[in-house]
Amino acid sequence: MNRTSAVSTVAELSILYEISLLRFSESEEGFAEEVIEKAARLFGMRRLALLAGEGKAQRLIASLAFRNEKDISKLIGQNKPNQFKFDFGSDGKLGALFMEQAHPIENRERRIYTFFARQVENALVAAREAAERKRWEEELQATEEELHVANEELRAANEELKEAQEQLIRSERLAAIGQLAGGVGHELRNPLGAIKNAVYYIKGKVAKSELAQKEPRLTEFLDIADDEINSSNKIINDLLGFSRVVKPAVSSTRIKQVIDDALSRVPIPENIELTKRLDTDLNEIEVDPDQIQKVLLNIIMNAVQAMPEGGKLTVSTREEGKFLEVEITDTGGGIPEETLDKIFEPLFTTRAKGIGLGLAVSKSIVDRHGGHIEVKSEVGEGTTFKVKLPLEAV
Amino acid sequence: MKFGVACNKLDDSREAGRKAAEGAVKVSGKPTLTFVFTTDFYDHKVVLETVKEAVGNSKIVGFCARGIIFAEDMLEQAVAVGTLAGAELSVATSLQQGITENSYSAGHRAGEELLASGISKGLVIVLPDGFTGNKTEVIRGLYNVMGPDFIYIGGSSGGNLKSSKTYQFTEVGVKSDALAVALLDGMSINAGVVHGWKPTQALLVITKSEGKRVYEIDGCPAFDIYSERLGADTVDNFIKLGKQYPLGIPDVSGNYLIRDPKSVNDDKSVNFVSEIPANSVANIMKGSVKDQIEADKSLISMIIDRNAEPQFALVFDCISRSLLMGKEFKKELKIIWESIGREVPVFGALTHGEIGSFVGAPMFHNKTLALAVLSSK
Numbered sequence: 001m002n003r004t005s006a007v008s009t010v011a012e013l014s015i016l017y018e019i020s021l022l023r024f025s026e027s028e029e030g031f032a033e034e035v036i037e038k039a040a041r042l043f044g045m046r047r048l049a050l051l052a053g054e055g056k057a058q059r060l061i062a063s064l065a066f067r068n069e070k071d072i073s074k075l076i077g078q079n080k081p082n083q084f085k086f087d088f089g090s091d092g093k094l095g096a097l098f099m100e101q102a103h104p105i106e107n108r109e110r111r112i113y114t115f116f117a118r119q120v121e122n123a124l125v126a127a128r129e130a131a132e133r134k135r136w137e138e139e140l141q142a143t144e145e146e147l148h149v150a151n152e153e154l155r156a157a158n159e160e161l162k163e164a165q166e167q168l169i170r171s172e173r174l175a176a177i178g179q180l181a182g183g184v185g186h187e188l189r190n191p192l193g194a195i196k197n198a199v200y201y202i203k204g205k206v207a208k209s210e211l212a213q214k215e216p217r218l219t220e221f222l223d224i225a226d227d228e229i230n231s232s233n234k235i236i237n238d239l240l241g242f243s244r245v246v247k248p249a250v251s252s253t254r255i256k257q258v259i260d261d262a263l264s265r266v267p268i269p270e271n272i273e274l275t276k277r278l279d280t281d282l283n284e285i286e287v288d289p290d291q292i293q294k295v296l297l298n299i300i301m302n303a304v305q306a307m308p309e310g311g312k313l314t315v316s317t318r319e320e321g322k323f324l325e326v327e328i329t330d331t332g333g334g335i336p337e338e339t340l341d342k343i344f345e346p347l348f349t350t351r352a353k354g355i356g357l358g359l360a361v362s363k364s365i366v367d368r369h370g371g372h373i374e375v376k377s378e379v380g381e382g383t384t385f386k387v388k389l390p391l392e393a394v
Numbered sequence: 395m396k397f398g399v400a401c402n403k404l405d406d407s408r409e410a411g412r413k414a415a416e417g418a419v420k421v422s423g424k425p426t427l428t429f430v431f432t433t434d435f436y437d438h439k440v441v442l443e444t445v446k447e448a449v450g451n452s453k454i455v456g457f458c459a460r461g462i463i464f465a466e467d468m469l470e471q472a473v474a475v476g477t478l479a480g481a482e483l484s485v486a487t488s489l490q491q492g493i494t495e496n497s498y499s500a501g502h503r504a505g506e507e508l509l510a511s512g513i514s515k516g517l518v519i520v521l522p523d524g525f526t527g528n529k530t531e532v533i534r535g536l537y538n539v540m541g542p543d544f545i546y547i548g549g550s551s552g553g554n555l556k557s558s559k560t561y562q563f564t565e566v567g568v569k570s571d572a573l574a575v576a577l578l579d580g581m582s583i584n585a586g587v588v589h590g591w592k593p594t595q596a597l598l599v600i601t602k603s604e605g606k607r608v609y610e611i612d613g614c615p616a617f618d619i620y621s622e623r624l625g626a627d628t629v630d631n632f633i634k635l636g637k638q639y640p641l642g643i644p645d646v647s648g649n650y651l652i653r654d655p656k657s658v659n660d661d662k663s664v665n666f667v668s669e670i671p672a673n674s675v676a677n678i679m680k681g682s683v684k685d686q687i688e689a690d691k692s693l694i695s696m697i698i699d700r701n702a703e704p705q706f707a708l709v710f711d712c713i714s715r716s717l718l719m720g721k722e723f724k725k726e727l728k729i730i731w732e733s734i735g736r737e738v739p740v741f742g743a744l745t746h747g748e749i750g751s752f753v754g755a756p757m758f759h760n761k762t763l764a765l766a767v768l769s770s771k
Binding site for chain 1: 530534537538539540541542593595597599643644645646647648650651671672673674675676677751752753754755757
């Protein structure tokens with residue numbers, strides 16, 4: 001049978017179209033199988049070898065009816081009329097397609113096989129480019145990930161730096177305020193002492209004279225002056241206390257005792273219900289008991305003042321990780337969010353009386369002990385302070 | 395070199411096997427290779443044991459099939475035995491189980507076993523299970539080991555479709571989901587595969603397929619496109635018309651690989667009897683009994699060696715061709731027999747897919763006639 005005449009134009013176009021659909025879709029293995037299948041079915045090829053790469057790096061990615069690679073090199077070199085070889089790339093560096101059929105290859109067949117080979121070559125080049133692109137994308141992704149990690153590290157470092165700066169500013173500010181407070185307090189204390197003595201003398205004279213009977217408001221005004229002198233004295237004591245925050249004199253301390261002492265020094269109004277949940281099994285910690293008592297006293301007094309209409313005051317203790325935690329909760333009016341982060345700053349106060357040094361001093365003391373103070377508050381619900389002190393001395 | 399063929403239609407497996415084997419051996423003498431083709435009515439193990447008693451140390455290859463072709467007859471119940479005897483014959487067989495698990499590997503292992511015999515050319519008779527595995531892969535595995543120095547012919551086993559199992563055998567035993575192969579050298583062999591299907595102008599592009607299942611044709615659900623082209627309004631009608639108008643995938647030598655639609659899935663994908671190559675262009679084919687018979691004659695005239703005397707013909711004819719031809723099928727068998735020569739024993743089976751090559755590498759076909767004619771050298 002004349003093979004050429006047996007093939008209709010439509011069939012030939014169908015074959016060419018089918019070849020044009022050859023794509024490197026999922027894997028090299030899948031593509032290789034498709035190449036073999038098409039070469040065997042469309043062309044009736046007896047043998048096929050599809051090689052990729054060049055020289056020693058050249059590898060066989062598909063073969064039909066080759067028992068070993070020695071067979072391939074032997075057959076490829078024969079260059080017989082029934083054999084077809086196509087080198088990929090301008091210099092054959094991309095690989096080669098070798099096919100062998102039963103009869104000599106006609107010109108028409110050779111054209112179709114060349115089209116097939118070019119399609120295989122295009123698919124391999126596209127696959128190589130896709131693999132290269134994928135590699136670049138992976139490298140780019142890896143670089144992006146590294147950059148992301150570096151950015152995160154930088155951001156964390158910036159945060160730490162900012163915190164350190166703020167700490168430094170706070171410390172410097174505290175030191176400056178402490179120095180000023182010490183000076184002012186000292187300077188005010190002597191005149192205030194003289195005033196207090198003068199008022200005491202006048203009060204004594206007035207009490208024994210008729211003036212007390214004739215001018216009853218005189219005694220009242222002297223009492224006011226005496227109260228205000230006491231208030232001023234307290235402020236001066238605070239200022240001097242702030243300026244005297246010194247290195248803690250640590251000793252093994254039972255925190256329960258410190259809390260009980262602090263509570264005993266604060267008069268708790270009847271409308272405030274005190275609840276103590278103090279863990280009796282807690283180990284002793286290395287702190288300065290006087291300084292810590294001062295901290296707790298400050299917070300407890302604030303809590304009591306926050307509940308003029310009454311409420312609940314709860315003091316509890318527990319161990320949390322590496323810290324001993326003292327928690328003081330009130331059911332007062334709470335602290336608005338916008339002022340919550342300012343309450344530890346010196347001279348910040350929301351009260352009519354007081355100069356805003358209590359919490360700043362407390363924080364300074366706890367920081368010196370290697371601990372920290374946390375606060376959570378909700379307006380209308382109340383406030384919780386947590387004083388965290390290290391279990392192991394720092 | 396002598397050939398003997400005999401068949402028996404008795405119900406008893408032992409008796410049918412014994413009489414068929416003894417009948418064949420009586421003509422050929424002690425055989426070197428024995429073909430045993432049975433229908434699924436029989437107990438194949440009993441048949442094989444009985445045949446072995448009659449043929450002695452002969453290598454055996456065989457399977458069960460829907461029907462036996464014996465000269466100009468198609469027998470729906472029979473044991474047929476063909477024996478080839480002669481000192482010049484060299485034979486090897488292999489039986490590989492598990493073509494479902496790894497079709498390519500089963501073919502590969504079979505090829506390695508046949509080559510281990512030292513025979514370097516000849517006819518490879520390939521008989522895989524017709525209901526399991528991927529036959530295209532089986533053949534690829536076999537051909538990749540054995541290569542183009544051999545001629546390949548064969549068909550897939552089958553039955554009356556009442557059982558999901560079919561059987562393949564060699565002298566070592568009877569298996570299912572297996573591949574039985576034999577390699578025969580020592581005589582002149584010509585073989586080919588043919589059909590009379592002709593392309594219509596209706597071209598379809600298989601845009602999405604996997605194995606035997608075609609999801610999309612021309613980018614649309616396969617059933618919608620194929621049934622529209624056939625003018626089929628129901629699935630039943632589509633399957634019926636599809637048998638008369640199968641798909642044909644052209645090759646460069648002008649031949650078409652035929653694929654039969656078998657069933658339709660809920661997603662409108664279509665299952666075919668055999669694997670459909672991905673990204674292929676197919677024609678809708680048409681054919682008449684006359685076309686098929688003309689094609690048969692053309693193949694026979696091409697493969698018969700005019701310089702040698704045909705002595706034995708091995709035939710694998712597709713079951714669907716016999717169903718389509720109906721009563722005319724007997725006419726086809728008669729013409730085949732007469733074209734080869736009435737003095738030549740024609741021996742074969744109805745198969746669920748045929749194996750052979752138009753040119754070059756062997757393929758798995760549907761709706762074809764695969765024929766090997768053996769002559770003295």
